[in-house]
Amino acid sequence: MVAIAVDGLGKAFKHYPTRWARLAEWILPGNRPHHIPKWVLQDINFTIDPGEAVGIVGVNGAGKSTLLKLITGTLQPSTGTVQTHGRLAAMLELGMGFHPDFTGRQNVFMAGQLMGLGIDEIKDLLPEIEKFADIGDYIDQPVRIYSSGMQMRLAFSAATAVRPDTLIIDEAMAVGDAYFQAKCFQRIARFKQQGTTLLLVSHSVGDIVKHCERAILLKNGHVEQDGSSRQVTNRYLDELFGKSPCPEVQGSCQFGCAGTQMLNGDDDVFHTRPGYCVEEHRWGQGGGAILDYLIVAQGEHYPSRIESNAQTDFYFKVRFDNDFSSVVPGFLIKTLEGIFLYGTNSFIANEGRSHLAAEAGNIKVFRFSLPMALNEGHYLISFGISSGDPLTNLEPIERRYDSVMIHVGRTIQFWGLVDLTASFETIEQQRQLNGHTCN
Known part of the structure; x- marks a missing residue:
């Protein structure tokens, strides 16, 4: 059994050349279509095993977010199929699923029920959700007055209150502060050790390499490369910065x-x-x-x-x-x-x-x-x-x-920007007490 199976997946949106074309298609049923299909994804195939951590990378417009929406079921595919197994938790667009006029507490109850939790289960989990989100009294204020960071804190806390079988994250944590991001990734690391499957979309290649063993590069709606996270992110950086052969300077020379x-x-x-x-x-x-x-x-x-x-x-x-x-x-x-x-x-x-x-x-x-x-x-x-x-x-x-x-x-990061190459040693002092050597 696999955690996620994507087979021949494709998604096209309707593009109407004029504002009247949409109306004509509505009022003339059975007539020829008046739209042009705009394919965002075509012929996507991959499987993800339980407990595997996979990153999705690609330039803006490559189809990353659309792919995640198809996997989570918030969009329906035009072609192909998606199969998932077990409890799935997803953080897609920031605040997606939150009602701006409801309080944070009310939104937690709604989000929990959408994940299949009962009212009593959510009540039992609420103290831990409040503690992890750490937004204080804002939990009882309308979400519309939250900052983007506060929305992310509450959304992640609610989505991960119960360990999911599959966790999907689409760049949402980029808006959080460094301290809370560290808390999130600590929780993700613990979930991975317990067997949770991770699907992570991020423009930070460091996060992809650090948290994912495998990565998939999307380009123009197709899978361009599927392999180790380091190899795929290097290819992604080449795409991002427009690397191309330069014959006049290539070659091994000093x-x-x-x-x-x-x-x-x-x-x-x-x-x-x-x-x-x-x-x-x-x-x-x-x-x-x-x-x-x-x-x-x-x-x-x-x-x-x-x-x-x-x-x-x-x-x-x-x-x-x-x-x-x-x-x-x-x-x-x-x-x-x-x-x-x-x-x-x-x-x-x-x-x-x-x-x-x-x-x-x-x-x-x-x-x-x-x-x-x-x-x-x-x-x-x-x-x-x-x-x-x-x-x-x-x-x-x-x-x-x-x-x-x-x-x-850098594989092992430090605090700050510049590496001052500090050295470290432990110095022990030995003392003589009554003829015995003591540390």
């Missing part, structure tokens, strides 16, 4: 080879590279342009995942249109929220010993090399080239801020 190959050509191909952020802020006074970049980590070009503390090379190519007696390349790492984590330039990195000049027509490739001593997450990279005296005044020739996004992976 700085000299990669840097020399990047010197070829003077076209601006920066925006064609994997990880490029179209929302970049590009500015400067002119006199040159940043044309290209390359990231190399552990021998891989444009890696979809950089392991924490891996030595990583960041190259960028600059074309100079004017003569400059002194130029200073720069490099910056920020969080997605805009927090500056680390910034340096050629002068700082070489302890003031660097002096670079450029002439009009020159094309130069610069490299910054550093260990990516960061926690699991996504980060923004900025490149810049300036002119002038780094000790007094630098004039920006061109800067491309927040132009590249990278993903850093």
Whole structure:
């Protein structure tokens, strides 16, 4: 027996080309259809065994949420079948199933009855639900005044008050604070040990790798890959950041080879590279342009995942249109929220010993090399080239801020953002008492 069996599953929604087409289809029964089927999912096949933890990944619009709604029965398939066994608990859209005008307590009773629990069972579980949700007196207030985090707290507490045979979560916990997320995943881990099947949709590849042994990648409504969570999430990151072959820089070579190959050509191909952020802020006074970049980590070009503390090379190519007696390349790492984590330039990195000049027509490739001593997450990279005296005044020739996004992976995470590589030891003192050695 399997926990979930999906066979030939497909879902199409009706798309009406005009507002009158829908009316015509209603009032002319038996007539030809006036809609065009828009297929969101087609020919989906997989099985999930009891106790297995499976992640679902894919870019927005891939069909992830539709798939979960079909599995839970809130949508009916256009083709194929879905079979589930045992008690199923699901957290799909945030607040789904909660009535905004009812109190949290009233919604808990409604949610519990939808899961097949009796009134007396819900009354017995209510103290634990209130304790786990930890929203205080808001439990007796209308849900419409709840924050998204409070809704998630109460929804998860109610859905997991009784251990389900299958637990389905669709990105809902992303709105919760870190403390409550940790509580949720502790409960999920305990359920998994007791045999609960987990189906998790998340844009956080770290959560997928950490909590799921297997993952399924959806692309354009089809199963693109089904395999180990690490392999599938790496493929997902490639899809997300547009990784594509780059013949002029591919191959196993060190700085000299990669840097020399990047010197070829003077076209601006920066925006064609994997990880490029179209929302970049590009500015400067002119006199040159940043044309290209390359990231190399552990021998891989444009890696979809950089392991924490891996030595990583960041190259960028600059074309100079004017003569400059002194130029200073720069490099910056920020969080997605805009927090500056680390910034340096050629002068700082070489302890003031660097002096670079450029002439009009020159094309130069610069490299910054550093260990990516960061926690699991996504980060923004900025490149810049300036002119002038780094000790007094630098004039920006061109800067491309927040132009590249990278993903850093780490199996065992720490608190915070930067790995300061602390060491640890235990020191014991021995004392002599009456001729005996005591610890």
